[in-house]
Amino acid sequence: MYTKKTQSVTSLFIRSTPLITLLILLITLFGSFFVFPGKILAQRQNFNLTVTPEVQYLRIKPGSKIRHTITLENKSHQPITVLPTIYDFKADGRTGQPVLTTTTNFPYLDLEKIHHNALTIPAQERAQLGLLFSVPKDAPEKEYPLTVVFQSTPNQDATNTSQSQLVGAIGSNLIVLVSHQDQLSNLINIDTIQVPAIVDSFAKVALNPTITNNHFAATTAAGTVTVKDMFGKKVAHFPIFPDTVLGYSARQLRAMQAEFQPDIEPEAVPLALKTDFLLGRYTVEVTITHPYTAENPEEVIAFDTFTFIALPLLPLICVVALTIITIIGVILWKNWKKRQNAYLIK
Numbered sequence: 001m002y003t004k005k006t007q008s009v010t011s012l013f014i015r016s017t018p019l020i021t022l023l024i025l026l027i028t029l030f031g032s033f034f035v036f037p038g039k040i041l042a043q044r045q046n047f048n049l050t051v052t053p054e055v056q057y058l059r060i061k062p063g064s065k066i067r068h069t070i071t072l073e074n075k076s077h078q079p080i081t082v083l084p085t086i087y088d089f090k091a092d093g094r095t096g097q098p099v100l101t102t103t104t105n106f107p108y109l110d111l112e113k114i115h116h117n118a119l120t121i122p123a124q125e126r127a128q129l130g131l132l133f134s135v136p137k138d139a140p141e142k143e144y145p146l147t148v149v150f151q152s153t154p155n156q157d158a159t160n161t162s163q164s165q166l167v168g169a170i171g172s173n174l175i176v177l178v179s180h181q182d183q184l185s186n187l188i189n190i191d192t193i194q195v196p197a198i199v200d201s202f203a204k205v206a207l208n209p210t211i212t213n214n215h216f217a218a219t220t221a222a223g224t225v226t227v228k229d230m231f232g233k234k235v236a237h238f239p240i241f242p243d244t245v246l247g248y249s250a251r252q253l254r255a256m257q258a259e260f261q262p263d264i265e266p267e268a269v270p271l272a273l274k275t276d277f278l279l280g281r282y283t284v285e286v287t288i289t290h291p292y293t294a295e296n297p298e299e300v301i302a303f304d305t306f307t308f309i310a311l312p313l314l315p316l317i318c319v320v321a322l323t324i325i326t327i328i329g330v331i332l333w334k335n336w337k338k339r340q341n342a343y344l345i346k
Contacts, residue, residue, distance in 0.1 A: 048074070048075040048076045049072060049073070049074055049075070049076070049080055049082070049121075049150070049152075049170050050072070050073045050075065050170070051070060051071070051072055051073075051150065051170050051171070051172045052070070052071045052073070052172075053070070053172060054172060054173065055172075055173045055174075055175070056068065056172070056173070056174050056175070057174075057175045057177070057218070058133070058174060058175070058176045058177065059177045059179060060108075060133055060135050060176065060177070060178050060179075061135070061178075061179070061180055062135050062136065062137050062138065062139040062141075062178060062180060063135065063136065063137035063139075064135060065132065065133060065134045065135070066132075066133045067130060067131065067132050067133070068130070068131045068133065068174070069128050069129070069130050069131070070128065070129045070131070070148060070172050071126055071127075071128050072119065072121055072126065072127050072128070072129070072150060072170075073121075073125075073126045074121040074122065074123055074124065074125055074126070074127075075124065076123060076124075077123050077124070078123050079120055079121060079122050079123055080120070080121050080152065081118055081119065081120045081121075081152070081153040082118070082119050082121070082150040082151060082152055082153070082169075082170075083115070083118050083119075083150070083151050083153065084114055084115065084117065084119065084129055084148055084149070084150050084151075085114075085115055085148075085149050085151060086104050086106065086109065086111060086114060086115070086146055086147070086148050086149075087100045087101055087102070087103065087104050087146070087147050087149060088100075088101045088103070088104045088105065088106070088144070088145065088146060088147075089101065089145050089146065089147045089173070090145065090246075090249070091145070091245075091246045091249040091250075091251065093249060093250045093251070094210070094250070094251065094252050095251070095252065096243055096244060096245075096246075096251050098145070098147060098173060100147055100149075104146065106144050106146055106176070108133050108134055108135050108139070108176075108178075109131060109132070109133060109134075110132070114129075114131070117129070118153075119150070129148070131148075133176065135178055139178050140178070141178060141179045141180065141181075141216065142177075142178050142216060143175065143176070143177045143178075143216050143217050143218060143246065143247040144174075144175070144176040144177075144178070145173070145174075145175050145176075145246055146173070146174045146175075146176060147171045147172070147173050147174070148171060148172045148174065149169050149170075149171045150169060150170050150171065150172075151168065151169045152168045152169060175218055175244075175246065177217050177218070179217060186213075186215065186219050186290055186291075186301050187213065187214040187215040187301075188211050188212070188213055188214070188219070188245075188288050188301045188302050189211065189212055189214060189302050190209060190210075190211055190286050190288065190302050190303075190304040191210045191211065191212050191250060192208075192209070192210050193207065193208070193209045193210075193284055193286060193304065193306040194206070194208040194209075194210070195207055195208070195284060195306055195308045196308060197308055197309065198308065198309050198310075198311060198313075199278070199308055199309070199310050199311075200310070200311070200312070200313040200314070201277050201278045201279050201310045201311060201312040201313070202277065202312065202314070204272050204273065204274040205272060205273040205274075205278070205308070205310075206270070206271070206272045207225060207227070207238075207271045207272060207273060207284055208252055208253070208271065209225065209252070209253045209271070209284075209286045209304075210250055210251065210252050210253070211245065211250065211251060211253060211288060211302070212245075212249070212250040213245040213246065213247055213248065213249060213250075213251075214248065215247055215248075216247040216248060217247050218244055218245060218246045218247055219244075219245055219291060220242040220243065220244055220245070220291045220292070220293075221240050221241065221242055221243045221244075221245055221251065221253055221288070222240055222242055222260075222288070222289045222290065222291050222292050222294075222297065223239075223240045223286070223287045223288040223289040223300075223301075224237060224238065224239055224240060224285075224286075224287050224289075225237075225238040225240065225253070225255065225271060225284065225285070225286050225287075226238075226284075226285045226287070227273055227282055227283070227284055227285075228282065228283045228285065229280060229281075229282055230280045230281040230282070235273070235275065235278075235282065236273050236275075238255035238256075238271055239255065239256045239258075239259050239260060240253050240254070240255065240256065240288075241253070241254040241255060241256045241266060241268040241269075242256075242260065242266060242291065242292055243268075253271055253286075254268045254269065254270065254271055255268070255269050255270065255271040256268065256269070257269050260292045262292070262293065278310035279310055279311070279312070280309065280310060281307060281308075281309050282307065282308055282309075282310060283305055283306070283307050284305060284306045284307070284308070285303070285304075285305050286302075286303065286304050286305070286306075287300055287302075287303050288300070288301045288302040288303070289301060
């Protein structure tokens with residue numbers, strides 16, 4: 001027997017059924033996402049493509065030929081078709097990030113053949129692109145930064161790439177040096193050390209030296225950055241990370257986590273000074289040496305210094321503000337006192 005109360009509850013349940021159904025559907029959807037995230041994401045990721053090498057340095061003597069191979073690996077579950085195109089690139093002058101141009105003027109490859117050679121890579125397999133560099137004997141000494149971009153065909157509407165990334169594409173950077181010389185000179189100069197003249201005693205001080213390579217060939221940064229206090233005591237010492245500096249380009253220096261060791265991959269960290277408290281005048285010494293792997297890695301190429309003053313800015317600002325307020329208060333009080341005295345006299 002159904003009472004009015006039972007009927008009202010049943011009616012309420014029937015009216016609430018769409019809401020409950022929607023709630024159950026949402027719970028199931030989110031539950032399946034957390035339990036099977038790979039399957040859901042796999043539907044959105046149409047391919048996964050990697051390229052080897054990411055960066056390659058080639059030195060070619062005039063009058064010789066060199067073959068270079070780039071390997072593409074398709075880690076997805078469907079075939080991928082890409083079209084290779086070669087572009088020139090320039091460094092951004094700060095981080096070393098390549099900035100692609102719209103064309104290339106590189107004369108020692110058959111560009112027409114490369115640009116019309118589409119590659120289809122089966123699922124879970126590899127494919128290779130061979131580049132034959134042919135340099136005549138009278139070729140001028142010059143460095144050519146190039147990027148081989150593998151652009152996916154229009155039927156690929158999503159990408160999950162690694163290394164040098166573009167939308168729907170992946171690239172391999174080549175720095176090709178045409179030169180007779182085996183050992184190239186290092187013409188490095190220190191442009192700027194971007195440290196403010198006055199810094200806060202409690203803040204982290206970013207040391208951002210920028211160096212310029214005045215030679216046509218790329219080199220690697222090396223050396224040290226040392227910070228000393230007003231008494232000549234060493235406060236901090238940073239080995240410079242061996243970043244590549246392209247020919248006729250600039251780059252901001254970074255520090256290494258530890259001293260350079262040939263058998264260990266170095267780790268880059270920001271070049272910044274962080275201590276509990278700084279006070280007074282400090283000197284930043286930037287020493288640029290030959291690359292760590294050169295015959296004379298300790299030979300100095302360039303040296304420059306910069307000074308800054310550390311002051312407790314916040315307490316000073318508070319003291320100055322309090323002093324100004326006090327002076328204004330005293331002036332106002334004296335003026336008020338004068339008016340009071342004048343009123344009493346009258």
